[in-house]
Amino acid sequence: MVASLRPEPATRSARIPGSKSITNRVLLLAAAAAGRTRLVDPLESEDTVAFRTALTALGVDVTLDGGDWEVHGTGRAPSGPARIWCADAGTAARFLPVLAAAGEGEFLFEGSEQLTARPLHPLTEALAELGAEVEPGAGGGLPLRLQARGLRGGELALDSSTSSQYLTGLLLSAPLMREPLTVSVAGLVSRPYIAMTIALMRRFGAQVSTDRDGRLRVEPGGYAGTRIRIEPDASTASYVFAAAALTGTSVTVPHLGTGSLQGDLRFVEVLAKTGARVEVTEDGTTVTGTGPLRGGFEVDMGDISDTFMTLAAIAPLADAPITVHGIGHARLKESDRIAAIAENLRAAGIRVEDGPDRITVHPGRPRPVTIACHRDHRIAMAFSVLGLRVPGITLDDPHCVGKTFPGFHQELRRLFGEQAR
Ligand SMILES: O=C(O)C1=C[C@@H](OP(=O)(O)O)[C@@H](O)[C@H](O)C1
Ligand SMILES: C=C(OP(=O)(O)O)C(=O)O
Known part of the structure; x- marks a missing residue:
């Protein structure tokens, strides 16, 4: 037998913190759900703390327990008035306005200069179509003022060629809309994030399907809290x-x-x-x-x-x-x-x-x-x-x-x- 010339390096085990995308999706799902949700090993970073703090501003209680977070779900969309700081987090700016629009009252979403420069218009246009009164900032994005009176649901066409986050935002809050939401999506980028969104929605009890024309359909009916370990x-x-x-x-x-x-x-x-x-x-x-x-x-x-x-x-x-x-x-x-x-x-x-x-x-x-x-x-x-x-x-x-x-x-x-x- 010939010995390998190159000795095998010893494998080191990396300590990688939790997924930002999963943590922030689960925070929103847990806030909208009936009952409590425990996040085991969530990511503690600027983006997730901003998201968690934003939920608090929307009236949701989150208890910190060691490294875990416990969300006391409200079982419904929030009521304004509320002022929400999104910091630098694209996920906060693209996911939370839909949750607010599904509720009642007035909301103001703001963020850092960096986040304010990022696009939002496919989402603001979709929210207007679904029944919210939206007033974006001068650049078309944040600061975003919303007058909410629940979202209708129904049929929607969405351009997702610049970000998948608009579609995720709409899907996450779709079970809170009055009618089923059916979305036909053009030019989807970052496709695996949508599979993640749907998988997590199902963990919280949502019904999501794809119809014969390839459109995504979400049934109304809300969410139920659960326990979830963040990878x-x-x-x-x-x-x-x-x-x-x-x-x-x-x-x-x-x-x-x-x-x-x-x-x-x-x-x-x-x-x-x-x-x-x-x-x-x-x-x-x-x-x-x-x-x-x-x-x-x-x-x-x-x-x-x-x-x-x-x-x-x-x-x-x-x-x-x-x-x-x-x-x-x-x-x-x-x-x-x-x-x-x-x-x-x-x-x-x-x-x-x-x-x-x-x-x-x-x-x-x-x-x-x-x-x-x-x-x-x-x-x-x-x-x-x-x-x-x-x-x-x-x-x-x-x-x-x-x-x-x-x-x-x-x-x-x-x-x-x-x-x-
Ligand atoms: O949905 C998500 O959690 C994310 C989607 C991706 O954004 P785009 O869909 O804008 O590419 C990714 O870049 C971002 O870090 C997180
Ligand atoms: C694009 C990113 O973040 P976000 O869009 O969530 O702000 C990222 O984390 O690389």
Whole structure:
């Protein structure tokens, strides 16, 4: 028997906090449900605390119990007047106005400058069609004033080509509408998030189906509270998976495996194209770096666009160019993410080509640079991974990771500290 030349690296276990998308969906479902809901292992970060605080402003009690949250469901939509601060959270701005519109009275939704700049109009137009009086801000989004008198339901056509969050918002509150809601959806991006929404709605007892014409239909009838364990965040896990691939180490994320509700776990399939070894089981996911990163491929990341920056930031260290397409909607997030990646890689001396919905990163030797994070947690986290291999990469705003993972830098150091060069 020939002994392997390369010793197997010991696998480290990453501590990845709960999914933002699941935590915030469950908070809303639990608030609307009759009875109590317990969230086990929710994410505690700026986005989820903003969502939880917003629910409190809407009259919902949430008790904190160790790391768990207990929501005292009201069994109905809220009553105004209420003023709701959404901070930087797209999920709050796109999900909560529908819940409020299904209730009664006046509501004012506000957010940070960054969130105010993000689009909202497909949702405000849908709410007006369903019976709410809506008054968006000067830019067409927040601050949003709503005069609610319940939502009718009925038939709706929705353009989801810039964000899936409008559709999720409408679906989540559809069981509170007077009639069944039937939605025909055009140009859906980030498709796996809709599957997540529907799966969670069903956990709370909703009836959701697809009709013969492919339209989604939700029956009225409300929700019932339950107990739910929040799985680790797959978008957050992408950073430690990429770090393992880049540094030739092995990392496992327990409880994020074959049963996951999160499309972003498919990022590991993209990492496999770079040569990393990937194992997804019921119990978790393990990525092992096997040597220098392989490039020379093109990949559509439209369904998992929160993870394209994780790949693009390490792509200069691959042996051939890497192209990502299908990510035009990533220009409408916390930052214009295609522009932010291109700007920072170019500042590091890397050749990059970008188009409306694509980016190509060429191999090169990045030079030390201070990354312009644009207050975007994912730009900060993606370039921190590159920093494990490129000494002198620093961030102009390391704290912006708090939107989804306040302990990110400590965990990266704990797992890969001695790999950094
Ligand atoms: O529904 C959700 O929880 C999310 C949907 C995605 O947004 P888009 O649908 O706008 O791409 C994703 O980028 C975001 O981080 C979370
Ligand atoms: C796009 C994101 O957040 P949101 O749209 O929920 O603000 C994100 O977390 O990458």
